Amino acid sequence: MASTEKSSRKTYHHGDLASELLRAAERELSENGIESFSLRAVAKRAGVSHGAPAHHFRDARGLLTALAASGFRxxxxxxxxxxxAAERDVRSQQIAVGLGYIDFALENPALFRLMFSSEKPDRTVADLGAASIAAYEKLMSGVRSVVGNNPPDDPGAMKHVMASWAMAHGLADLIVSGRAERPLNFSALSRQERDALLSDLMASQLDVRFAVDFPPPAP
Structure with missing residues (x-):
């Protein structure tokens, strides 16, 4: 019986070790920060040998790169x-993209900083590049739906992309860092109140940019 249990544990680690190491890496990053991050600490959390993370990710940078790619997905x-969960009109859908961006940052602050602010991930790795481009395309496709033009081919639409990204990312960063607490009293808000406030902020940016870059035709 003991031999069977030992064999099952070995099979589990062999089959799902990469995913388990990513989960352990995120816990290590969240609790102890990036400066003390090491493969040894991650292996200890995952309950595997010290050499196991290196077998899958080579070094700490490789593991952080894979973690960042997972974060973008x-x-x-x-x-x-x-x-x-949002209404199907393009304006509501674009606001929902921004709310999801902020949700992710609030739920995963250490991972959010790794993805967007850290120099540790190797951004030349194809998997990370593809994952980050897919996240960027999510924003691009939303703007494309709103304005009816392809942003890379239209300077006005591209300004809209950057304004939408700056709004969502700026709010996320300010809230995660605590700098939005004084102006917004964010921690005292219910989930519904928070969503309403953030939706209003993003809607105001969305409506102003749309009116400036894509005014209605003259009667």
Whole structure:
């Protein structure tokens, strides 16, 4: 019986070790920060040998790169969950993308900083590049739906992309860092109140940019 249990544990770690190491890496990053991050600490959390993380990710940078790529995929999934719950008009969908962006940052602050602010991930790695481009395309496709033009081909639409990204990312960063607490009293708000406030802020940016760059035709 003991031999069977030992064999099952070995099979589990062999089959799902990469995913388990990513989960352990995120816990280590969240609790102890990036400066003390090491493969040894991650292996200890995952309950595996010290050499196991290196076998899958080579070194700490490789593991952090894979974790950042995973983060971008989870970011898109969080945004899509918000879109699924939102009204189907393009304005509501674009606001939902921004709310999902902020949701992800609030739920995963250490990972959010790794993805967007850290120099530790190797951004030349194809998997990370593809994951980050997919997240960027989520924003681009929303703006494309709103303005009816392809942003890379239209300077006005591209300004809209940057304004929308700056609004969502700026709010996320200010809230996660605590700097939005004084002006917004954010921690005292209910989830519903928070969503209403953030939606109003993003809607105001969305409406102003749309009116400036894509005014209605003259009667």
């Amino acid at each position: 989870r970011l898109v999934a969080t945004q899509e969950a918000r879109q699924d």
